[in-house]
Amino acid sequence: MEVAVEVRDLKKSFGAVEALRGVSLSVERGTVLGLLGPNGAGKTTVIKVLTTLLRPDSGSVFIEGCDVLADPAKVRHLIGLAGQSAAIQEELTGRENLEIMGRLYHLNKSSSQTRAQELLERFDLVEAGDRPSKTYSGGMQRRLDLAASLVGRPSVLFLDEPTTGLDPRARIGMWGVIRDLVEEGTTLLLTTQYLEEADVLADQIVVIDQGRVIATGTSGQLKDRVGGDVLEFTVVDPNRLEDAKRAVIDLSMTEPILDPKSAKVSVGVGQYGTNALANAVRNLDSVGVEVEGLSLHRPSLDDVFLAITGHAASGANEDGAITRGRKGRRSTSKSRNEVVND
Ligand SMILES: Nc1ncnc2c1ncn2[C@@H]1O[C@H](COP(=O)(O)OP(=O)(O)OP(=O)(O)O)[C@@H](O)[C@H]1O
Numbered sequence: 001m002e003v004a005v006e007v008r009d010l011k012k013s014f015g016a017v018e019a020l021r022g023v024s025l026s027v028e029r030g031t032v033l034g035l036l037g038p039n040g041a042g043k044t045t046v047i048k049v050l051t052t053l054l055r056p057d058s059g060s061v062f063i064e065g066c067d068v069l070a071d072p073a074k075v076r077h078l079i080g081l082a083g084q085s086a087a088i089q090e091e092l093t094g095r096e097n098l099e100i101m102g103r104l105y106h107l108n109k110s111s112s113q114t115r116a117q118e119l120l121e122r123f124d125l126v127e128a129g130d131r132p133s134k135t136y137s138g139g140m141q142r143r144l145d146l147a148a149s150l151v152g153r154p155s156v157l158f159l160d161e162p163t164t165g166l167d168p169r170a171r172i173g174m175w176g177v178i179r180d181l182v183e184e185g186t187t188l189l190l191t192t193q194y195l196e197e198a199d200v201l202a203d204q205i206v207v208i209d210q211g212r213v214i215a216t217g218t219s220g221q222l223k224d225r226v227g228g229d230v231l232e233f234t235v236v237d238p239n240r241l242e243d244a245k246r247a248v249i250d251l252s253m254t255e256p257i258l259d260p261k262s263a264k265v266s267v268g269v270g271q272y273g274t275n276a277l278a279n280a281v282r283n284l285d286s287v288g289v290e291v292e293g294l295s296l297h298r299p300s301l302d303d304v305f306l307a308i309t310g311h312a313a314s315g316a317n318e319d320g321a322i323t324r325g326r327k328g329r330r331s332t333s334k335s336r337n338e339v340v341n342d
């Protein structure tokens, strides 16, 4: 497999904020890399460096063998970007937006028109194509933005949170569109905050937190890390936390994670979730441990963080300060699958 994107030890600070502290990753040609991380992790900063919009303090980036830092103009011909905030001009129609993009790519007038029509058809925007794009729904604006990123027929496409803010139906529609692109051979690097989305779309996942890669692997490997489906509950009497742990330990694929502060227990129960749920109720009941909020869910980004780092995902709040959820929680979970960069 040939490598389409190669990133080595990228560092970038904004004043005192170390947004990237040495990020390395690579994307094989024709595959999808999902860059997964919470707010403020550094996802957009990575995308900006890779798409020539931001110069890193150090590190190197090659796209299709081209040195992004030495020859940004050449790289711009190879790539497409749909950024986190839409780049469309709202007062223009969808068609006009696409035509202008065509002219920016040095297509002549008639080629720009043809390409705009093709893309409107492809993204189901023909009917809306001739009204101002500010009248579009969020999902339509996202599709138009993606269409605009494809005008130049890029071989490597960057999508920064392509489905954030979309309702479940629009999100699934967008997944279909993205999958089609990949089938046509486009190499894709997309960012997301949802493990579920990376699961559906990505061949490889890189998890970043506070400017560092904390895990790399397939979605299956990350889920194994969590221990499969996650059973969670709160123990009513925090003094019974250890009793609760003993009651569910046989059900778990990994060591149960306890949070003394919130009296929460979280257990990876593999693929037999519903069975585990019934057994948990029975076991807890038989030792007389009262619990509330018992639930079972598919592993999320937060569960991955918990399993890997022992704490929930941190996020930068509005004034830029880093906050942590479920502080002090320690994980003793063991991975059964090799996931690098731990
Ligand atoms: N131009 C800038 N000036 C100062 N700080 C910045 C700038 N751009 C990014 N940062 C900071 O760098 C860190 C990483 O930001 P980045 O936008 O890359 O995160 P992200 O993973 O894309 O987050 P989100 O999920 O919220 O989009 C944050 O702490 C952010 O506040």
Ligand SMILES: [Mg+2]
Residues within 6 Å of the ligand: 043, 044, 045, 084, 160
């Ligand atoms: Mg971002």
